[in-house]
Amino acid sequence: MSRIFRGRMTGILAAVTALGLSGGATCILAATGGGTTTARARAVIAAPSLAADPVSSASTFTLPPTQPPPVVDGVQRTNVGSAHSPQTLSQLSSSATIPPPEDAGALGVDVADYQHPHGAAINWSAVAAAGYKFAFVKATEGDYYVNPYYAADLAQAKAAGMYATGYHFAVPNLSSGTSQADYAVRNGDYAADGRTLPLALDIEYNPYGAECYGLSAAAMVSWLSAFVAEAQRLTGQLPIIYTTADWWRTCAGGSTAFGSDPLWVAGYGTGSSPPMPGGWANWTFWQFTSHGTVPGITGNVDVSYFLSASLRLLDPGSQQDAAGTAIQLQITSLNAASGQSPQFTASGLPPGLSISGGGLITGTISSAASGTYTVTVTATLPSAGTGSVSFTWTVTPSQPSPSPSPSASPAQPASPSPSTSASPSASPSTSASPAPSPSASPSTSASTSPSQSPSTSPSASPSPS
Numbered sequence: 001m002s003r004i005f006r007g008r009m010t011g012i013l014a015a016v017t018a019l020g021l022s023g024g025a026t027c028i029l030a031a032t033g034g035g036t037t038t039a040r041a042r043a044v045i046a047a048p049s050l051a052a053d054p055v056s057s058a059s060t061f062t063l064p065p066t067q068p069p070p071v072v073d074g075v076q077r078t079n080v081g082s083a084h085s086p087q088t089l090s091q092l093s094s095s096a097t098i099p100p101p102e103d104a105g106a107l108g109v110d111v112a113d114y115q116h117p118h119g120a121a122i123n124w125s126a127v128a129a130a131g132y133k134f135a136f137v138k139a140t141e142g143d144y145y146v147n148p149y150y151a152a153d154l155a156q157a158k159a160a161g162m163y164a165t166g167y168h169f170a171v172p173n174l175s176s177g178t179s180q181a182d183y184a185v186r187n188g189d190y191a192a193d194g195r196t197l198p199l200a201l202d203i204e205y206n207p208y209g210a211e212c213y214g215l216s217a218a219a220m221v222s223w224l225s226a227f228v229a230e231a232q233r234l235t236g237q238l239p240i241i242y243t244t245a246d247w248w249r250t251c252a253g254g255s256t257a258f259g260s261d262p263l264w265v266a267g268y269g270t271g272s273s274p275p276m277p278g279g280w281a282n283w284t285f286w287q288f289t290s291h292g293t294v295p296g297i298t299g300n301v302d303v304s305y306f307l308s309a310s311l312r313l314l315d316p317g318s319q320q321d322a323a324g325t326a327i328q329l330q331i332t333s334l335n336a337a338s339g340q341s342p343q344f345t346a347s348g349l350p351p352g353l354s355i356s357g358g359g360l361i362t363g364t365i366s367s368a369a370s371g372t373y374t375v376t377v378t379a380t381l382p383s384a385g386t387g388s389v390s391f392t393w394t395v396t397p398s399q400p401s402p403s404p405s406p407s408a409s410p411a412q413p414a415s416p417s418p419s420t421s422a423s424p425s426a427s428p429s430t431s432a433s434p435a436p437s438p439s440a441s442p443s444t445s446a447s448t449s450p451s452q453s454p455s456t457s458p459s460a461s462p463s464p465s
Contacts, residue, residue, distance in 0.1 A: 072144050072174065079207035080145045081113035083138055083290075083302055084169075087205040088244060088266060101272040101286075105308030105338035108134030108162075109294055109301050110287060116149050117298055124153070126296030128160040133337040134306060136200055136264075139166030143175045143183045151189060158195040163334060166190075167200035167242060170227070173213035177226030185234045192236070192317025194332060199231055200240040200264060204247050217253030224252065228261060236315045236391075240264050240284065248277035255279055262312055264304065283307055308338045311379050311387025318391055319375075321350075323367045324398040331359035331377055335384075342379035349375055350395050369395045 069077050079085060109132055115122060127135070135157040139150045150166060157164040168184035188199055203224065205211045212220065224241075231239040242264040248254065256279035264285040267274035274286055285304045292303035313333075321327065335342055346355040350373050351366035359379070373395065378388040 070144050072142065075208050077141070077145065077208065080141050080147075082207075083110055083112040083114060084202065084266070085205040085207040087207070087211065088247075100305065103307060103309035104286075104305040105340075106133035106306045106334050108132055108136065108285070108304050108306060109292070109297065110136040110138075110167075110304060111153060111297065111301060112138035113147050113149055115297055115299065115301060120298045122149075122153060122156070122298075123296035124156040124160040124162065127157070127294055128162050130295040132162065132294065133334060134163040134197065136165060136167050136197075136304075138202075139168060139188045140184050141169040142171035143180055146187045150187075154189060158193075163195055163197050163337075165197035165200055165240075167202050167240075170201060170203045170223075171206075171208075171213070172203075172215055172220060172223045173206075177223040177228075178230045181227045181230035181234065185231065190235050192315060194316065194330070197314065198237040198240050198262065199235055200242055201227060201231070202242040203252075204243055204266070211247070212251035215251070217251065217255070220252050221255045221257060224255075224258065228258065236317065238262070242266065242287075243277055245275035245277045252277075282310060284310075284312060306334050306338065308335055308340060308384070310384045311335070311342065311381055313377065313379060313387045313389035315389050316377075316391055319393040320396065321365055321393075322396050322398045323365050323369050326364045327353055327361060329361040331355075331361070331379075333359075333379065335381065340381060342381050344377060344379050346375060346377045348373050348393075350393055365395055367398055370397055371395060 069080055071077070109127065111122065124135075135153070137150055137153045137157070138147050139154075140146055154164050154166060166184070166188040168180065168188070170180060172180075174180075184199060184201075190196060190199060201224075206213045215223065228239060228241075231237075238261045240262040241258060243252075244266050254277070259279040259281065262284035263277070263280045263282075264287065265274050265276065265280075265283045266287040268288070274283065274288070276283070284307050286307070287302055287304040290300060290302045292301045294301050294303070316329070316331065319329070331344060333340075333342055342359070343357050344355055344359040346361065349355065349361065351369045353361055353363040353365060355361045355377065359377075371394075373393045374390060375393050376388055376390045378386055380386045
């Protein structure tokens with residue numbers, strides 16, 4: 001059977017167990033905006049209830065056709081519908097309650113096909129209303145599976161006001177890191193829209209065989225490096241890496257080469273932090289349980305903290321607008337969702353634009369501006385230092401207004417024609433009416449108004465930072 005399996009499938013139920021993460025928090029900033037020539041609008045942890053809540057249907061949900069798990073290289077891939085490997089879930093299972101660490105920020109969830117038993121929909125509005133701020137949705141596995149619920153879950157989570165992204169379950173012994181990064185991005189609907197977090201890579205125990213996929217530590221690091229480089233090339237951002245300390249030590253040799261990637265660590269911690277893999281000073285997301293009960297989601301669900309003690313900015317993506325365009329581009333952050341208030345500055349903005357302390361870029365691009373500007377936005381938190389992100393802003397010349405249509409001259413009284421009886425042979429004139437002048441009729445459009453300049457009123461209100 002072809003390894004490129006694109007069929008829709010619901011997958012198999014998997015054990016759900018407690019995942020522990022501990023930790024700090026990272027400010028992830030996003031920018032919202034849209035259009036190219038028009039104006040643009042671009043927890044206390046105990047707050048969300050973990051009590052079971054009936055799932056209500058917020059929107060029409062079409063059940064994808066059920067298909068058996070794919071068989072790839074002679075192995076039936078029965079884990080495609082699960083969020084993580086059975087070994088990871090088994091190691092992290094615990095019914096113990098972990099008090100939130102002091103630097104824990106917003107709470108989020110992690111879902112897969114498993115959270116849609118018998119086609120049950122997730123009510124993302126209920127999830128958001130319960131206080132959850134972000135969502136990871138399993139999008140792809142290897143180079144043969146796309147979660148049939150992924151696109152709807154991603155769109156609905158963002159529509160409910162949550163930050164969201166897809167994650168790719170790596171199967172390194174099937175194809176290269178570059179190939180799987182291409183597959184993940186192609187099927188992950190990545191968009192720098194102010195609500196999409198960086199792509200996440202789930203690299204952990206092999207649910208189909210040897211825990212390290214038969215790769216040496218050096219080969220695993222090479223595979224990881226290729227995936228990270230390709231994902232960054234395609235999306236402009238370093239991917240988030242999901243793993244456990246034990247797997248990383250065993251299969252990646254404790255590599256310290258990926259400390260710049262945001263870390264989403266899975267681990268049950270008995271103290272204020274989870275077991276940490278080598279190479280990272282701190283975590284960005286800590287998955288601390290797989291036994292959460294969240295309003296709007298059927299059954300148990302993985303829950304993670306976001307680290308509020310550091311700043312890491314989300315690339316808003318390249319911008320392009322015409323000179324003369326009115327701009328409202330809001331830079332947002334999960335830190336703000338946790339009640340923090342980063343202060344923003346920016347350099348390199350196109351002439352006519354400025355940024356507020358709350359991260360709102362406003363103004364009208366100067367009519368004289370043109371070319372590509374490299375913009376750097378920096379956010380600062382007293383308890384977390386600074387973080388910055390750079391992106392390009394291309395300004396194109398404004399479209400010239402059409403010249404007014406020539407106005408016809410007002411009609412003038414016509415001069416009498418010469419007498420037709422001047423010639424002796426001519427018959428006497430039968431009419432004294434003057435001959436019409438070519439401009440006798442007044443113009444029906446004395447002037448044509450030039451086309452309007454690009455609108456200066458924003459098309460949407462800015463999102464709160």
